[in-house]
Amino acid sequence: MRRVCLPEIGTFDAWRNEARALLGAGVPPEAVLWSRGEAEADLFSEPLPTPEGAPVSVSKGFVELARLVVWHRDPERFARLYALLWALRGERHLLEDRGDARVDRLRKMAKDVSRDRHKMTAFVRFREIDAPGANRRRFAAWFEPTHPILELAAPFFASRFGDMDWSIFTPDLSAHFEAGTLRFAPAVGRPEIGEDEAEELWRTYFRNIFNPARLKVEAMQAEMPQKYWRNLPEAALIPELIAGAQARAEEMARAAPTLPPLRAERILARAAAVPAGRDGFVEALHGCRRCPLWDGATQAVPGEGPPDARLMIVGEQPGDQEDLQGRPFVGSAGQLFDAVAARVGLRREQAYVTNAVKHFKFTPRGRRRLHQAPNAGEIQQCRWWLDLERERLRPALILAMGGTAAESLTGSRARLGVRRGSVERLEDGTPVLLTWHPSYLLRLPDAQRGAAEAGFEADLRQTALWLRELPRQESEEGGAAPRAMRSPRDI
Structure with a gap:
């Protein structure tokens, strides 16, 4: 049995030299007993000179693994490394085999050492111990790592604190950096280091x-x-x-402020300048606390349009731009709606445009605010405001865009793809034409968007044609239903 006793300082270099020599001489792992320092020496073995053999080349991956594992506290670490090195002679790709128990164990040991080194670099606290008349400031620290890693971690401190002299004491070893030179010394126990400023x-x-x-x-x-x-x-x-x-x-x-102070002050000042209307609807809406959405939004966004409009257009909720400007459908979805409406002759300024939910619901992502769909409870609470708008306007036709609008008006958003383009009646007889929401079209892939937008355009064309054929007196009688309602196939 060959005994190899490695020094406490320079352990990795010593192990590498010994392992190469043993491997070159063909000494098997079971014939070697490893130790580090006198504390780990085996009393029953005799030290023998290490045989000299031919130079042995090892892979870079193994060297990097060994450079960490040698500092693990496991007393079998040197033997495990040498056993793997011996196996690599015939299995050159063994290191890549994550299922091999030997490789897995050593990689876990390397991970433990790497984590311990990270903790040391984070939690060492130096205290100043200047000597009178010294030209350089001097510091000292005591640290108790899980593994004997001081020799591995010390170069980090030499690079980070190269402008001062310092010492780090551990139960295993001590390191001293003086005038730009790093040296190691045996452990001396925990020194008395007082507090500093x-x-x-x-x-x-x-x-x-x-x-x-x-x-x-x-x-x-x-x-x-x-x-x-x-x-x-x-x-x-x-x-x-x-x-x-x-x-x-x-x-x-x-x-914590409920609104960003500077931005909110400017926006709410603009909102206050908007006429409240004959019944104070807008003013009351800005004070709404029926659901939690008011807390995160900049402001409530009321509908806008002529008070005698025959058409009411209902969307989902304000988006980012609508929340900032206080007006419905001014963002990208509103721009798409305007473009399609212009193609079919539907004039937005002649309609009353609003949303089923009046506050912007979102999730913050850095500086962006990502849209979130309102839930059933929020839709139900905000329906109170939509019903008030319908009562004030008494529209002859409602264009409901998207699932949220369909749920708020008809009680269900199910099967919207099948129901789209059809007319449904509310309890008071008001006809509701269901269609896609423009934001849905914007989210579709290019391959699908063309067909969906064509359907959306057909729905807007049907709405515009129906409004042209509707006698005004029917609208003035309280939103009476038209005698005949054309389907997209008839247009």
Whole structure:
């Protein structure tokens, strides 16, 4: 049995040299006993000189794996690495086999070491220990990693803090950076390192970045395990911050503005300049709190159009631009509607245009606000306003665009593709022509959009033709139904 005792400093380079020599001499893994330092030496083995063999080339992937695994705390790490190196002689693609138990174990060990190194770079806290008359500032830190990784992690600190002298002490080893030179020394135990002026800065910084509204204790402890807390000056604040998190989150919610102040001030000023009408409808709508949608929207968006319009056009809800401008159908869907309506001779200014839901529902994505469809409860609450608009206008025909409008007016959005182009009656007898919503057309792939837009255009043409044939006195009698209603096939 050959015993190889690796040094505590320069362990990786020593293991690589020994492993290459053993492999070159044909020494099998079961004939080698590995150890690191005197603490790991086997009392029952005899040290023998390492045989000299022919130079052996190894893959870059194996070297990178070994460079991490040698710093794992598992006492069998050197033997496992050498066993895999021995197997690679006949199985060159073994490292790529994720199902191999030997490879899987070593990769997990490498991942553990890599994670431990990341924790060390995040949680080492230096304290200043300047000596009187020193030309360079000097700092020291104590850290307790899970694995003996100081030699692996120290180059990061040498690169990051190259303008000062420092020492990092661990239970396994110590590192010293002096005048630009990094050296390692045996462990000396935990030294007495007092607090410095930066301690309070750390606590102030941590207190200000702590967000009680996003507190997840288990996730925080996974990222900042409690084993590191005793060496972190800010950790003393954690119990207090956790205990008061709920109260602080509630206070933040109460203090948060319900609208972006500058933008809202300008928009609401424009809204206030809009005449409220003879019954204060617009003014009352802006104060609506019937459902939660008012809280996130900029403003309510009322319908607009002549008070004696024979046609009412009902869409889904305001979009981003409608929410900002306070007017219905001014965004991309409204522009598509205008273009198709112009082709069939339907004049929008002669119709009353509104939405089934009066507030914009959205999900924030960075600076963008992505549209969300209203749910059944929100549609039902806002139907109260749509019914008021219908009562004031008493339209002769309603053009319902999209599933939300169909649900609000008829009680169902089911099978809209089959119902599109047909006329349904409300309880008071008002005819409702169902069609697509323009925003639906905009979302379709180019291959499908042509046919769908043709159907939408046919529905608008049917609406325009019907309005031209409808005697005005029928509209003035309260929205009486026409004697004959043409279908898209008749046009």
